[in-house]
Amino acid sequence: MTADPPDNDTGTGTDLDPVRRLRVMAAGLNAVMYAEEYVDLPVDEVWAVASDLDAELPQLVPAMRAFRTTATLPSGRSTALAYGPFGHRARFDVQLRPGWCLMQSAHVVGGMAAVPEGSGTRFAVLGGVRHAVPGPVRRAVRPLGRARGHRMIARARRRTEARRTETRRTEARRTAAQGGDGDVNTGPAQPT
Template sequence: MTEPTREMDTVQRLHVMAAGVRGARVAERILPAPFEEVWEAMAALDFLPDLQRVWVLRTDGDRIEALARSRYGFRAHLRGFRRPGWCWLQSRFLIVGLAAAPAPGGTGTRIALTGGVRIPTRAAVVPFGTLRELTSAGDRLATRLER
């Protein structure tokens, strides 16, 4: 029988993950920069709403544990997975999902963001304003890459 010829890319995977998180929205856009450059900026995570600084505490294969501090002084202990073009993290109060993949046609990078303030212990985010915040985060990332 025929073997799979093409896997889902990371952006498609992010849509699937978001489907499993109640209230989650996905902000998607294409940035006119190469994948490597875009992913380097995304992986720093500090363009996301409320995340001022992020310290990676430890990694083990694709597993990652990080400490984040918000602009308002809150701290979040994030655990999850990081792979090229992919990052999924959760803490008690946050869910963060990032994806990047070369855009079709080979020009630019398609990115997608999801997550938000987590309803504690649940696969759900507070639905209000989520898409607006994610879209703003995409704007911030685009501005940084233009510099």
């Protein structure tokens, strides 16, 4: 496992928000997948999807059949098992806090980050391997990884919109059950 950066302290007197920190990490790892985009949804809604790893990560990463948190440690970290489509599995150490997720196995590093930007969210994803990838291979694979990262962001956007729609439907049903505006239902309006 790599050492954790202190919370927003780069040691240079400048603070890095989670997206910038992930961007720096992608450059340092020569990550084969890094993408970031503006998502026109509130950061709390986007992060509610991104941080729900057990339920949502397999929806965002098609090569993952399931992701299960196995333990939460006193430090706030957790461990998890990721299951691939062909039965293989990997143990991940997970660091999850608002706007920041870093997942590391023996061979893979993955991450997500989100920060508010205007009325929406700047959302970033990272995927890399822990062993050296030869330069020509890395250069050939990186455009594919970038496209895969943008598809992951698009899935996060769709999942966030779906949750938002379901929340609104639930609220509408609750309001209807309470009689419309929450007042006591007095029946049909009487003609005047």
